[in-house]
Amino acid sequence: MTDRKQQLADNLARVEERLTSACAAAGRGRDDVTLIVVTKTYPANDVRILHGLGVRHVAENRDQDAAPKAAECADLSLTWHFVGQLQTNKVRSVTGYADMVQSVDRLKLVAALSAAAERQGRELGCLIQVALDAESGGRGERGGVAPEEVAALADAVAAAPGLRLGGLMTVAPLAGPYAGRQRAAFDRLMEISSRLRDDHPAANMVSAGMSADLEDAVAAGATHVRVGTAVLGVRPRLG
Numbered sequence: 001m002t003d004r005k006q007q008l009a010d011n012l013a014r015v016e017e018r019l020t021s022a023c024a025a026a027g028r029g030r031d032d033v034t035l036i037v038v039t040k041t042y043p044a045n046d047v048r049i050l051h052g053l054g055v056r057h058v059a060e061n062r063d064q065d066a067a068p069k070a071a072e073c074a075d076l077s078l079t080w081h082f083v084g085q086l087q088t089n090k091v092r093s094v095t096g097y098a099d100m101v102q103s104v105d106r107l108k109l110v111a112a113l114s115a116a117a118e119r120q121g122r123e124l125g126c127l128i129q130v131a132l133d134a135e136s137g138g139r140g141e142r143g144g145v146a147p148e149e150v151a152a153l154a155d156a157v158a159a160a161p162g163l164r165l166g167g168l169m170t171v172a173p174l175a176g177p178y179a180g181r182q183r184a185a186f187d188r189l190m191e192i193s194s195r196l197r198d199d200h201p202a203a204n205m206v207s208a209g210m211s212a213d214l215e216d217a218v219a220a221g222a223t224h225v226r227v228g229t230a231v232l233g234v235r236p237r238l239g
């Protein structure tokens with residue numbers, strides 16, 4: 001094994017251990033939670049190593065970095081998640097490799113994603129990003145829509161050709177009433193998810209939890225955790 005492969009294998013094993021204990025503590029099966037490794041700022045070769053170690057879900061947040069990386073890894077069977085704030089002029093590129101966009105947060109983006117997915121003759125999974133720090137009508141500091149706006153946006157995704165409504169995503173807020181209260185934030189997300197599922201029973205994905213707070217997310221009921229640093233190491237720059 002190369003040094004890097006060994007390092008990633010060790011990190012992955014530690015994250016796997018954390019997930020296993022968190023699931024056990026919550027009375028959930030380990031299979032109920034999918035690990036998505038956030039590979040942003042790290043090279044395509046790391047993605048290749050991770051695939052060799054059994055990782056099947058990866059996430060990126062910038063199209064400029066993600067597009068060439070996904071192209072280099074096109075021979076690997078991977079599900080690519082896009083988790084960054086997305087400008088409509090990047091949509092055509094992102095839908096070329098992403099299987100799921102987790103950061104849907106406005107109607108204009110829904111329309112652009114739908115048009116691109118249709119043009120490519122494919123179905124694109126979408127999660128609504130919820131900003132728990134957003135006031136009514138506002139957008140979150142890190143993207144996302146206010147909880148009050150989730151239903152309307154979800155209806156738009158569900159009605160849009162080429163799109164499939166998968167569920168919800170959030171990033172624990174740094175400001176507002178939930179700052180520093182990850183478990184409360186994720187519990188709130190689960191309430192919003194439960195309301196969403198009344199209207200859209202199949203939209204049962206809940207993407208929450210990162211390196212620092214994956215246990216809170218699993219305890220609350222998240223179906224997907226997005227882990228970067230704990231697997232790949234501390235990023236050289238903010239990404």
Ligand SMILES: *Cc1c(COP(=O)(O)O)cnc(C)c1O
Nearest residue numbers: 038061083210211226227228229
């Ligand atoms: C970077 C990022 C992650 C991973 O964060 P870590 O703290 O490195 O685990 C998760 N979700 C989103 C949206 C991100 O941008």
